[in-house]
Amino acid sequence: MKKVIVFILTVIFLLSLTITGGAQEPIKIGALFALTGGLAPFGPPIVSGAKLAVEQVNKAGGILGRRLELVIRDTATAPAVGLDAASKLIHLDRVVAIIGALSSGVTFASSSVTIPARIVLISPASTSPMLTDLEDDDFVFRTVLSDAFQGVVQGKLALDLGYKTASVIYVNNPYGKGLAEVFKNEFEAGGGQVLAMVPYEENKPSYRGEVEKAIVGAPAAINLIAYPVDGNKVLVQAVELGYEGTYIFSDGMKGEDVAGGPAADYIVGTLGTAPGPMEVEVAEAFEKDYNEAFGPTTVPYNDTCYDALALIALAIKRVGPSFLDMTQEQQGTAIRDNLRAVANPPGEIVTYNEFARAFKLLEEGKDINYEGVSGPIIFDEHGDTIAGAIEIWQNFEGRARTVRIVEVRAE
Amino acid sequence: MDFTSRIFQLALYGIVSGSIITLGAIGLSLTYGILKFANFAHGDVMATGAFLALIFLNLFQRLALPSSPFHPLSFGLPLVLAFILCMVATGGVAIGIDSALYKRLRGTRSITLLIASVGVAFILRNVLQFIWGPDPRYYIKKIQVSVRLPILGLRIKHDQVFIIIVAACLVIFLHFFLTRTRMGKAMRATSDNMDLAKVSGIDTEKVIKWTWVIGSALAAAGAVLAGIDNKFITPSFGWDMLLPIFAAVILGGIGSPYGAMLGGMVIGLSSEISTAFIATSYKPAVAFIIMVVMLLIKPRGLLGEK
Structure with missing residues (x-):
């Protein structure tokens, strides 16, 4: 009896070996997103951008004969949880690259495991200027503009609107602090006064305590740099406390939740800023496909998220078939070394949903230059994208609508 | 706003949050007095009450009851009915938990009961989170702008006046219950000495049931009032309330409902007033420091008897 069981187990074991050997293991890319916590309303619509890219890559035949698979883990918008999730993506799920996280604080924390593991981390949404100077061995990138740009536009906007005074209420993390300081510098340089x-x-x-401090001296506007869940609490209490001035919002406050x-009723017509999108021709096609697959959204960054995934796919393809035989660390390093080659000029321009063409060009040994749905995406030596746009949006009929796009480019 | 009126303003907020803490603290103190264990699930029982009220509220809103708000309050009949019903329902939940769990552990050491209550706390909170998700849920979406009082330029919302009045009524009601009714007297007797109460013919099981009902109903009332003040409730709200509530109970004297009332007010006032001097993020620490100091210098609390 015992022998029979051993025999059967051996057969099952051998069978399982042949099955995994026969079926092609997909190439896994990790996604580190807030599905719960302060940024919970943002996570799912943004990660859908990456899902769309994965779908299109697979439709174009996959990469190197393998399917692409997205493994999503929740950061709970908390640095400690994000770090843990990043570690699981690398060591349990064996991903070759990670897109995420949303909040800059979580991206900082997660990078402390992705950098030593030699895994590329591309954030589609972390905008803190403090990420630029991170000691990252060149493993941390972002497809979104740094807040150095958004803060400047916010400051100019406040001045253009004729505000003489403003207060800033900001979330106490790298994103909030970074943006608040840039805004303050710009606003005060133009003659405004931050109370x-x-x-x-x-x-x-x-x-309540925070709001009371911010409304002392009755500022013309409060610049609220926040996430929707807590931002709503701040707004409610500002109204309750009789604040009658107006607001400027950061990208975190864009969307139906606010x-x-x-x-x-109290924020109709108020203005906010958010990175991107640039006036890109393919953006329309992207929006159409996205809406068809997931329904419309006004949450930002689904486009930068698409681009982040697209760039990883192209970089893997550029490495070539040897990619499949590499260790995880080598794969990560190879992706890092090929990202700029596919993102930056020179090269033949490829854009939205042109994976089949791009793969073919790469197979022929030609250079490509990916121009994404969120903008041209050009990585500088810090892994920051240097060209993009800041949009100015307005709360209107329960939604945020785009008013104006300001294009910016670093020198 | 000058410094004096700022202090008075914060004291006003302190009375509001003190009322809410008091309602939570009474229940915790009562259960401690009779069952002799620190019920860590009390905060989450509060949160459960708040969400039960949300269920009733949604139900009544669908039933097309007259829903226009009671001027000048921001809410109307549905929320008042939900408030009353959720007190009853939360009492029922507490009895259910007692007969399913604590009853089996009767007579064991209080540390066993304490650990069991931590388990209950986790279960309640996660069930709430599972059903409603972690994000805030709003009772009423309409914002009420606070009005300026003629004295010192203080601001208060009509809803906050309502909160203070309701909390005061409940406390007075409890006072008469404990001193004038047979069951109230039996509860105090059981709290003083359970064995003696038993031999003098008091049905202590019944007393325990009543203790759960009253403690949990008051906790639910506190939770809904907090929801009316803050405008929203979250599953983790009860857990966050636990620290100030424990501080209030320890300050007032463990097992003494009157101590809990006093303690609740002191904690509410001192936490709010502290924000005039220190950063608001440290507000919860104030309750904690008061609790530690009290344990060091007078562990029995202000009104503790034993």
Whole structure:
């Protein structure tokens, strides 16, 4: 009896070996996104951008004969959880690259495991200027503009609107702090006066104390650099406390959760800023396909997320068939070394949903230059994209609508 | 706003949050007095009450009851009914938990009960989170702008006046219940000495049931009032409330409902007023420091008897 069981187990074991050997293992790319926590409303619509790219790559026949697979893990918008999730993506799921995270604080934390593991981390949404100078061995990239740009546009916007005074309420993390400081510099350089810089901690039941500090001196506007969940609490309490000035919002506050949230009636017509999108021809096709697959959204960064995934796919393809025989560390390094080659000029321009053509060009040994749905994507030596646009949006009828696009480019 | 009026303003907020803490603290103190264990699930029972009220509220809104708000309050009949029903329902939940779990552990050491209550806390919170998700849920989406009082330029919302009045009524009601009714007297007797109460013919099981019902109903009331003040509720709200509630109970004297009332007010006031001097993020630390200091210098609390 015992022998029979051993025999059967051996057969099953051998069979399982042949099955995994026979079926082609997909190439896995990790996605590190906030599905819960302060940025929970943002995570799913953004990650859908990457899903669309994966689908199109697979439709174009996959990469190097393998299918592409997206492994999504939740960061809970918390640095510690994000770090843990990144570690699981690398060591359990064996991904070759990671896109994410959203919040700059989480990206910082996650990078502390991705950098030593030699895994590329491309964030589609972390905008903190502090990420630029991260000691990352060139393993951290982003397809979104640094807030150095957004803060400048916010400052100019406040001046253009004729505000003499403003207060800033910002989330106390690298994103909030970085953006708040750039705004303050720009606004004060143009003659404005910042009355108060008030940081807030996330997930507190009440922000009355913070709001009271910010409305001292009745500023013409409060620049609210926040995420929707806590940002709504701040808005409610500002109204309750009788604040009658207006607001400027950061990208974190864009979307139906705020525009149609509890303070909806009090923020009609208020303006905000957010990175991208540039006036790109293919953006329309992207939006159409995205809406068909996932439904419309006004959440930003689904386009930068698409581009991040597209670039990883192209970089893997450029490495060539030897990629499949590499160790995980070698794969990560190879992706890093090929990202700029596919993203930056020179080379033949390829764009949205042109994977089949791009793969063919790469097979022929030609250079390509990917121009994405969010902009041309050119990585500088820090892994930052240097060309892009800042949009100015407005809360209107429970939604955020785009008012104007300001194109910016670093020298 | 000058410094004096700022302090008075914060004291006003302190009374509001003190009322809410008091309602939570009474239940914790009662269960401690009778069952002799620190019920860590009390905060999550509060949160459960808040979400039960949300269920009732949604139900009544669908039933097409007259829903126009009671001027000048920001809410109307549906929320008032939901408020009353959720107190009853939360009492029922507490009895259910007691007969499913704590009853089997009766007579074991209090540390066993304490650990069991931590488990209950986790279960309740995760069930809430599973059903409603982690994001805030709003009772009423309409924002109420606070009004300026003629004295010192203080601001208060009509809803906050309602909160103070309701909390005061509940506390007065509890006082009469404990001193004038047979069951109230039996509860106090059981709290003083359970064995003595048993031999003098008090049905202690019944007393325990009543303790759960009253403690949990008051906790639910506190939670809904907090929801009315903050405008929203989250599954983790109860857990966050636990620290100030424990601080209030320890300050007032463990097992003493009157101590809990006093403690709740002191904690509410001192936490709010502290924000005039220190960063608001440290507000929860104030309750913690008061609790530690009290344990060091007078562990029995202000009104503790034993």
